[in-house]
Amino acid sequence: MxxxxxxxxxxxxxxxxxxxxxxxxxxxxxxxxxxxxxxxxxxxxxxxxxxxxxxxxxxxxxxxxxxxxxxxxxxxxxxxxxxxxxxxxxxxxxxxxxxxxxxxxxxxxxxxxxxxxxxxxxxxxxxxxxxxxxxxxxxxxxxxxxxxxxxxxxxxxxxxxxxxxxxxxxxxxxxxxxxxxxxxxxxxxxxxxxxxxxxxxxxxxxxxxxxxxxxxxxxxxxxDVVGGMDVVAVKVAGVSPGTLDRVRTIEGVERVEGTDDVLEVLTRSSGSIMGRLVSTLESEGAHVTSVSVTEPDLESVFLHLTGKSLRD
Ligand SMILES: Nc1ncnc2c1ncn2[C@@H]1O[C@H](COP(=O)(O)OP(=O)(O)OP(=O)(O)O)[C@@H](O)[C@H]1O
Ligand SMILES: [Mg+2]
The missing domain is CATH 3.40.50.300 (P-loop containing nucleotide triphosphate hydrolases)
Incomplete structure (x- = not known):
């Protein structure tokens, strides 16, 4: 063409x-x-x-x-x-x-x-x-x-x-x-x-x-830019900027982006980080209400490439 x-x-x-x-x-x-x-x-x-x-x-x-x-x-x-x-x-x-x-x-x-x-x-x-x-x-x-x-x-x-x-x-x-x-x-x-x-x-x-x-x-x-990765979406209350920094240090976590009540975590190993993710959040005083794993979309690609969310 x-x-x-x-x-x-x-x-x-x-x-x-x-x-x-x-x-x-x-x-x-x-x-x-x-x-x-x-x-x-x-x-x-x-x-x-x-x-x-x-x-x-x-x-x-x-x-x-x-x-x-x-x-x-x-x-x-x-x-x-x-x-x-x-x-x-x-x-x-x-x-x-x-x-x-x-x-x-x-x-x-x-x-x-x-x-x-x-x-x-x-x-x-x-x-x-x-x-x-x-x-x-x-x-x-x-x-x-x-x-x-x-x-x-x-x-x-x-x-x-x-x-x-x-x-x-x-x-x-x-x-x-x-x-x-x-x-x-x-x-x-x-x-x-x-x-x-x-x-x-x-x-x-x-x-x-x-x-x-x-x-x-x-x-x-x-x-494919984020091939092999999953997005773990965590519904959570009471997250501070310090909490996000703690989450970023968890092994297997590639990127983290958070709004007031949802954290999106890009990872190659969603199975193995889930436990640490929730316990880290709870130990920082945040309250987790749900966790779900989804396929990456263009938002994840943007997050991976720039470290920030497309939405804000
Ligand atoms: N006439 C202008 N003089 C000075 N800076 C400008 C001018 N037009 C655009 N800019 C700057 O250039 C950058 C790109 O602006 P542009 O309008 O192309 O972005 P955009 O992707 O269309 O954004 P949006 O989604 O908000 O419409 C911005 O930082 C904007 O402030
Ligand atoms: Mg424009």
Missing amino acids: VAIVEVAGLVKRFGELAAVDDVSFMIRQGEVYGLLGPNGAGKTTTISMISCLIDPTAGSITVDGHDAAREPGALKQSLGVVPQEVALYPTLTAAENLRFWGSMYGLRGSALDRAVSEALDLAGLADRAKERIEKYSGGMKRRINIAAGILHRPKVLLMDEPTVGIDPQSRNHILETVKGLNAAGMTVLYTSHYMEEVEYLCDRIAIMDHGRIIAEGTLNELR
């Missing part, structure tokens, strides 16, 4: 900060490619450079054969962008917003009418097309935001955390929309800090942290 997006040696500096620090990847035609990373990882900065909104400090970008530095106009025609911040006019109706964005992409007359009507169907909001965006729920706005990105039927769709802060119903609608667009042939770059979403949607995933890609592959390839 041919590469439709190629990014090589991409760097973006804001003063001292390298927000994107030597990032390279390629996306094959027809793939859903995931960019997974916590707040500040550099996802939006990467998307902004690919969509020619900001210039890279260094590196090259090609989309559908068009180089971002030499042919930004042609590149943008191949690209649809769903920005992290909803880009709609609150006092205009959904249909008016879509007409505006469609005309920005050069659509006119019956082609524009058709594109707007199809986009409203895709958003599942054709019956509310004449309502002002300010009356829409957050999830509905996000669905129209996505519709606005695909009006001109781009070959490649960039989606920047399209499901943040919305209800489960709209989230499911959006995930199924991505699946449907991809099944119809669209290549998608999907950024998120929700590992469940990239696990569900993406053919390949790059894990990003501090401006760098720290791992890349299919879900199974990434799981």
Whole structure:
């Protein structure tokens, strides 16, 4: 399969900060490619450079054969962008917003009418097309935001955390929309800090942290990074930072991450550490209510590679 997006040696500096620090990847035609990373990882900065909104400090970008530095106009025609911040006019109706964005992409007359009507169907909001965006729920706005990105039927769709802060119903609608667009042939770059979403949607995933890609592959390839390990999840009350440090010294414990009431312990020997784990916690005055062992997921991969949790 041919590469439709190629990014090589991409760097973006804001003063001292390298927000994107030597990032390279390629996306094959027809793939859903995931960019997974916590707040500040550099996802939006990467998307902004690919969509020619900001210039890279260094590196090259090609989309559908068009180089971002030499042919930004042609590149943008191949690209649809769903920005992290909803880009709609609150006092205009959904249909008016879509007409505006469609005309920005050069659509006119019956082609524009058709594109707007199809986009409203895709958003599942054709019956509310004449309502002002300010009356829409957050999830509905996000669905129209996505519709606005695909009006001109781009070959490649960039989606920047399209499901943040919305209800489960709209989230499911959006995930199924991505699946449907991809099944119809669209290549998608999907950024998120929700590992469940990239696990569900993406053919390949790059894990990003501090401006760098720290791992890349299919879900199974990434799981191999923590191959042979288990995650021991301990429900516990009364854990102090000192307790975590004690747990880290237990032989067989690779990584430990804790929230208020759950400890996640990455280990190659879940069977043999369980007893010491519980007795250490109890001796530190913590109260264990349950212990379970699960298969590693992308959260475990991130924990293993960075020593921190993706969730916070
Ligand atoms: N215009 C800017 N000027 C200065 N610093 C910036 C600018 N834009 C982004 N940054 C910094 O670059 C880093 C990466 O930001 P970016 O928005 O790309 O992260 P992100 O992965 O999209 O995070 P989030 O999940 O919170 O959206 C952050 O430290 C951010 O503060
Ligand atoms: Mg962002």
